[in-house]
Amino acid sequence: MSEVQDTIELAKRRGFFWQSSSIYGGTSGFYTYGPLGTLMKRNIVQAWVNSYITIGALIVDSPVITQEEVFRASGHLERFNDLIYECPSCGSKQKLETLLKNSGSGIPKDAVQGNALIQEKSLKCPVCGSDKIRALEFNTMFALSNSKTGEGRLFLRPETAQGIFVDFPLLLKQNRDKLPLVVIQVGKGFRNEVAPRNAIIRLREFSMGEVEVFFDPNTTPFVPEKDQEEIVFVPKRSPEYRGTASGALDSGVISNPGMAYFIQKTHMLLAGMGVDKDRLRFRQHRDDELSHYSSECWDAEALLDDEWTEIVGIADRGTYDLTRHQSFSGKSMQVKVDGKEFVPRVIEPAHGIDRILMSILVHSRNISEDGYTKLSLRKEISPYKLAVFPLFKKDGLSEVAREIFSRYSKADPFCVYDEAGSIGKRYARQDEAGTPYCVTVDYQTKEDHTVTVRERDTGKQIRLAIDDLVAHPITTNPAVTSAFALP
């Protein structure tokens, strides 16, 4: 079986995620995060938010439900509600518009009108000549059907970005009229994908973390640091390039410093969260795969099974969005700096949270020859940081262990207690859940008030005084971190 399929199985068994409402057969593209997955996802989001707050980003939280005008301006409506035709004989699909171009007729509004036109003009498939073609509405945005009359149609947002662009003037004020302005948002996005697949890799409702960086195109507020880690670049025209982000900038692989800076930042973030550096690359979009709003785009791709999967997209959106909103709303999106007025340029790193989580899970699985599985998650990402066990339930060890658990929980709530089965089985359970440390109460504990602390990846143990253990979260306990020196 494949790595991804194995991981999906582990995820369901251990409670990371599973298909939603499966008692009713489920609906493709919708997944529920279980107890471990929910915590892990929170940790990923936290790491991401922290890394941007650090550089002065402002965080916002805009509505999922969005009015039609926003997507008319952004171009999503135009691009998403295309009518297409499909040929049942040869399977070809194209925009209906292109077929109607030469027929001298108007553009139909929906599939009913489209089919009527096909009948009226007796249009044929340009590929195979069949007369059985039919019109279809191709919606990848979810439209709400119960919008009140008069307020226009409402849509579920396909990206969180527009919630930032529409409030650009207010956000600029929050930044005291200064550029650069960095705004981040994490939340759900919705795309009615044709073929959802691979569990949380391609969802119809998914979590994304988007960053919109607004800056003066004549300045370079973001430049990559020198002497950072080597990154694999796959440019659209030249061959693969291995080097630092600043090296890639200097040698012209990347066209501008801002793009190079955010590629570098993204690389550090992903690697720091547990995406395997040897299975991570940055690939530049070919011109024919660029989205309608971007002029240059680099995807962070993780290798899952044998397939490179997009997990972050870093796009140069130029002035597209602000210019469009300016002309559609009539409100100025200009910034005045040193007497000159201009629309800022935007670079957007957009993170697929679910895909990042999946990549970390796949890349963190360590399986020994006998099939013993450990999830070597970074401690910041692990759902739980510590498990507390008694060596045996008898002789009062349970009571001592419960008390330690209760005291420790005040320092760090992400801790579990387990006394079921054998000690080995409990270690195994935690290894598969990615818990970095386990504490065991044994007979010596009663004598000298110490416990064993066992580290997940090495299996090594140290003894630690109970008072010392409960005084800090285990991931930052100096005695523990110095003993094991985890990444």
Place this chain on the structure above:
RNA sequence: GCAGGUGUAGUGUAGUCUGGUCUAGCACGGAAGCCUUCCAAGCUUUCGACCCGGGUCCAAAUCCCGGCACCUGCACCA
């Protein structure tokens, strides 16, 4: 969306071709207990499944039809 394949406890599977002792077997897992002085040990008890709907038949997990889901490939992925 198209084509092909698949659907049995929480997970992995046996059984389906050739309908009938299938009252659906096994392993892992969960729960309760016993035992055990640190890495999935053992023992006892126990929990738990034929994707949904229709049809054929004396009889359907098994054959047929429809739906749903999953997998693979193609297309799509702003």
